[in-house]
Amino acid sequence: MTADAASFDLAPGFRAAAVACGLKAGGALDLALISADRPCAAAGVFTANRVKAAPVLYDQEVLASNAPAIRAVIANSGCANACTGPGGMADTRRMAALTAESLGCGAEQVLVLSTGVIGRRLDMTKVAAGIAAVTSTGAQMGAPAAARAILTTDTRPKTAGADLTMGGRRVAIRGFAKGAGMIHPNMATMLSVVTTDAALPPAALRAALRAAVARSFNRVSVDGDMSTNDTVLLLASGAPAGAVAESDLAAFTAALTEACTSLARQIARDGEGATRLVEIAVTGARDEAEAHRVADGIARSSLVKTAIHGGDPNWGRVLAAAGCSGAAIDPDRLTLALGDAGNALTIVRNGLPAAFDEREASSRLRDDPVYLHLDLGLGDGAATAWTCDFSAEYVTINAHYTT
């Protein structure tokens, strides 16, 4: 489910707060704290970029040694703390240490997230004052404020949740995310914190998170660029229990995938300059991995996305993008439809243009979401990817990001 951002709350056992510490201009919220009432289990998935920001390297280190006993996440926007060398890593460690000191826990129990401009050092005077404020009672309390504090070029906060029953107990999953540009697998370039009161050890959380990310955040492309800071954290406040039943873990993974998919769709919809969400379903591939390659190839095609923006049913671009994805394709078996399942308009059948009404096709491309369905006619592999249309506004946003 998509949670209403204004009434959004974290899962039981977690609190959130946010302040404006001055990293972002105009007094916008830019520092968020997510804290657990008790040490909780955690897992993370991180960018595959070889240029990794200091907080990514730091969090990987913390989770390697201390995943069962995390107490807090401190997150700033306005500065990515990437390409900042040993000084940047010292800044990340200091963020964790200051947060830990205020909360009365160990620095090795605090995770750090940063997002914003690459290549600039954090203003640690502002950050230190911000951490003092956000850990005090004066901070704007609540998850909606935290969800806003991690945004950069996003136009709206992204929150989602799912509920399920595990071992006879109701369990909540509640998460929020940011991301609008530099969005591409692996993984969708963003930050996300997902909380749950499920009782799961780190290994189970890791398995569930990897599976969920593979079918949600890793299926989003805004601009084909992959960031240095991508991080999804999953924190579980449930009291330690015995072995987890296989079926409970499967149910949890499914619910987590649902919540992450909602966040991923919200990220694509809020892509820089976007006016609508585009959902690309590929079926009939030899396997799921090949279906994903094709869907991803279409999702990252600037030509497909500009055509959608203009409502131009230039379907040859979709076929061309599929053809150079690297997946097996038989051009004579391709079938392409626009619109969702109940109301699909077939525009290519077996590789050749079908008789379709151009105006009707154009109108499907102005829907929000736009649905493209490409069937490869080769097998049972299926995958869905999300992107957005591509407008001139994307260029305007990105031509002067740091100046």
Place this chain on the structure above:
Amino acid sequence: MTADAASFDLAPGFRAAAVACGLKAGGALDLALISADRPCAAAGVFTANRVKAAPVLYDQEVLASNAPAIRAVIANSGCANACTGPGGMADTRRMAALTAESLGCGAEQVLVLSTGVIGRRLDMTKVAAGIAAVTSTGAQMGAPAAARAILTTDTRPKTAGADLTMGGRRVAIRGFAKGAGMIHPNMATMLSVVTTDAALPPAALRAALRAAVARSFNRVSVDGDMSTNDTVLLLASGAPAGAVAESDLAAFTAALTEACTSLARQIARDGEGATRLVEIAVTGARDEAEAHRVADGIARSSLVKTAIHGGDPNWGRVLAAAGCSGAAIDPDRLTLALGDAGNALTIVRNGLPAAFDEREASSRLRDDPVYLHLDLGLGDGAATAWTCDFSAEYVTINAHYTT
């Protein structure tokens, strides 16, 4: 050398002509004929897209059986004849047959090129009349007209040449190309015909062409999209001779690479919406292939290209693009400079921002060409790639291409 498009001519032994047959609106030239006075040797390199246009499949067939005795190339713009099924293939064969009939040669001696909108059938009534006209004396004779007739969204013709001595004889290489959108390796999405009066058999031409394309057309990206129609043809009119000396073939390959590089740079400079050429030199990679991956990753980054458009020295995007290229990178060894070799401004040294004047850096990004030089500090591998800046005009051009 960049040949002046107005006085451009093919190599000795070849003639060109062009007419407007009505495939393009407004009476623009849209059908070109390149003919050889005698049967000549030929080689081709084609798109790696699995969705291949009819003329690509047809030319591959012709060159497989008849590469030593080609007589003509017939080329149209305004319609790509891609995704057109068996009917489209019949149209391509008919173009070859009609051309052959007029010229008095066999259809299997005629190569065909098409470019334009994907998924529409050729208007063969117009094409047939055009072939009758272009093979008659009434056609606008000359290579400059042919170079214009293959353009689509290009704003200018692209011509180039190189000269060398082989076996004591002066040899000319003269070529032209089109391409502005859907440009990406492998190979740069375009059409090109290169002629020479060198005496080389098809196998030598193939080897030289593959080597030249690898370092020229395959190093250009405008938008990361790969077309269904990419074709480079090399035709050699030299009289059959004995075995080719190794050193002559090396000299020919170097000269051909020079001519193709000039065409590739012209394609990048004329990328849809482009206001300047961007040359990306990567050095210090483990090998040339890895250097190419990094240069290509930077060349296709929308974020890098929009930043250049805005004159914004947002160098973190360059490092992030390098980091997700898949090549080996040590972030602490990256050095980035703007400007050409004699006048370079270092902005990142060993992964950290150097002390540089932002205004000076911004001014380097407004040069034409813009030079980026990234040194990886790992080995001797080097490669250069070309792209263009990314403006809002790209979106305008592509949002309504068929409507």
